Amino acid sequence: MSEAGAPTAEHDAARADRVVAELRAVLPARTVVADPDVAAAYAHDMAALCAAGRPAAVVLAEDVDQVRDVMRVATRLRVPVVPQGARTGLSGAANAIDGCIVLSLTRMDRILEINPVDRVAVVEPGVVNADLSKAAAEFGLAYPPDPSSWETCTIGGNIGTGAGGLCCVKYGVTAEYVLGLDVVLADGELLRTGRRTAKGVAGYDLTRLFVGAEGTLGVVVRATLALRPAPLPALVLAAQFGSTAAVGRAVASIIEAGHVPSLMELMDATTVRAVNDMAKMGLPEETAALLLVALDTPDPRAELAAIGELCAAAGAFEVLAAEDSEQSAMFLTARRLALPALERLGTCMIDDVAVPRSRLADMLDGVAEISTAYDTAVGVCAHAGDGNTHPIVIFDAADAGATERARAAFEAIMALGLELGGTITGEHGVGTLKRDMLARELGDIGLRTHRAVKAALDPLNILNPGKVFEPGR
């Protein structure tokens, strides 16, 4: 650091010391981490190429009162607070800001109630998605949203990002399962939103305002979640297509015929080849797209056969329906291996562009063109039934030129999504990674409205500032 910079660094250090001292004055010592090396471990989530700052302190909150105390200290000192779950996010939303308090909610991990008559769960934010699923299963119930990170990610993080998953095509996303929230506001006040009833329209839908807000409006400290009866085991069909146009036709005709698959996943040629290379699965090398369709109805065979016929009519060169759940699981292995297989080829940036289902083939073709134009490998996995594509940009992070091209391709893919009437993020969120593109998606009036809502709830701009969008005027 230059000499001119030294006073600032000293000032920063003194400020960090003050933050730690004030936190320690109100919180148990065990909850406040000040050691810079330990704190650094909390600096970022799993997004590639997203900058992260150095926190002044990490608080491992154990209860609501501690969260309120943190926000009161932050308000007094005007220090940014970055709420954090398991840091499995893919957009940098949980990344530290220089001098901030990282507020980790992972220790608040109690499932407070599961009620099978009301079909609700009441949980703390640090509950791991898989733990809730297991607990619900004991009552014959399920909490459907199932992001890939479900075995480690937290419900609080799921709420913050508005997480999706594979089963959303039939059962919906996180937002649809959040009935009510307890939220600590910027000034430390506790807000209760929503309800535990199946229906309710009492006042503004503040609950959903906090879902997907990435901790910029408040800190979720408790959630009442809707559960539903556990689905039956699904039967899976695999179809291979020689062209993107054909798989696009198949997806469209399956939906148009009124089917409601419980899963509908697509892998492009690049992804299929990568999986073959890694796992020797013997998938046809000439495939342009592999489509997996699952049904979890009581007797899915006839309907799955009808879907198979629609695939064939659309141009599938191979259609295989699983005989049983074992074979179904095998079919799904290919999908599960997609990301690990692509990660063997280089550093991966996972994009998350959703387009109207009818534009799926256009999206695949456009991504292929971008891959060529930017001389960057891109493999596509997609929740095809939702039009939610994950183009995965693969590059050599040690090569500055390749990294630059990868970034540019990543941006171009989002721009393509917008052109096709889609959105820059279907389920991963904005964070810092997509902040500039979000401004483009929202437009001036949209951005102005976001800033007005933010200012109304966080007038000092201390809640995860600079995430989702840049602070306004």
Next chain:
Amino acid sequence: MSEAGAPTAEHDAARADRVVAELRAVLPARTVVADPDVAAAYAHDMAALCAAGRPAAVVLAEDVDQVRDVMRVATRLRVPVVPQGARTGLSGAANAIDGCIVLSLTRMDRILEINPVDRVAVVEPGVVNADLSKAAAEFGLAYPPDPSSWETCTIGGNIGTGAGGLCCVKYGVTAEYVLGLDVVLADGELLRTGRRTAKGVAGYDLTRLFVGAEGTLGVVVRATLALRPAPLPALVLAAQFGSTAAVGRAVASIIEAGHVPSLMELMDATTVRAVNDMAKMGLPEETAALLLVALDTPDPRAELAAIGELCAAAGAFEVLAAEDSEQSAMFLTARRLALPALERLGTCMIDDVAVPRSRLADMLDGVAEISTAYDTAVGVCAHAGDGNTHPIVIFDAADAGATERARAAFEAIMALGLELGGTITGEHGVGTLKRDMLARELGDIGLRTHRAVKAALDPLNILNPGKVFEPGR
């Protein structure tokens, strides 16, 4: 009016003239109604006992630009604007305010698009719910939310109130079907929210902030709605119970067993007797509750029989499963006649309290106690599967004492709902009718947050002011 009041009345008249003149300067003459007698016809919705003011003018808007012009005039003159659909609401949310501009959206009634691959409809706010249903049916699709007024109410009104209906127990409420909105803001700017993709988490969920906001945050001028495959015809079971405890047990055990009925309606003794009196349906007079349960699965007979057994085990003294759709329709006639039958007994105030499903029997018992305590007849219909009860308070509107007791009973029923962990409104909204009770449900921090959001979007407080909650400090 006293002499002291006269100058105010003159001032009001002059102000009204100015509003009309400014509207006529920017809008086609055919869209501006200034005649007080004609305007008076737009003064209120269908809520009993809700005051309504005298509008300065009614604008029958034909397009988005006209709506924007109205809001610009209103901003310039600081005149309140009351957005309005078909005025079938039950909470006074669409009632005029003295000197306001009533902004009727019923002429904006085009269905702009139905896309069976994307499973979306794009509509103007004045489209009648039933017209959208019919149009969707031509593609084998359905728009599920089905308030009782579905044959006349508008989609804009449904969005404003967050309307529900009978099929919500399986298919969800209006909020779950609104993907994106075009909203004219208080200052006349046009905001686009949401998306037309199945999934999307780009920025705050502003879409759902406008759903159920009763026109206090903006004027919805276009909506992108999710559709789903049309359900199969349902088969209905009717069960008669001798006690509220028994019907409560039945509802709980049906849900606990994992069934997902497409309809689950309850009528109490008062309602059953009223229907018998009107339609001579021969329902057992000794019934304490009639429960109707419908399934729309491909082969519902076995599951319906299992539900019948659960009803019997819970204490039903009569269980009858329909043989076919004709008999099913007959069973549902009793439910359809409930309100008309109760209306023969006096003026009806329809309450709308949702409680956790597990507290349904407590709610029914509490309402019966309130009926006795306030010496006021109350019949209860309920969307039992949602815990959403409609206690209907019946009184002689010509009798001031009876009217006062009815009002008090109506309030007491809401207070009971809150005590049982419920909400004062499951699907009808707040308007002016439940404004004071809403403040109680929200609490101080909830109300403060509502006011902050309102001020952020409508700083001059011109959008349906005083609805949902009183303006703050």
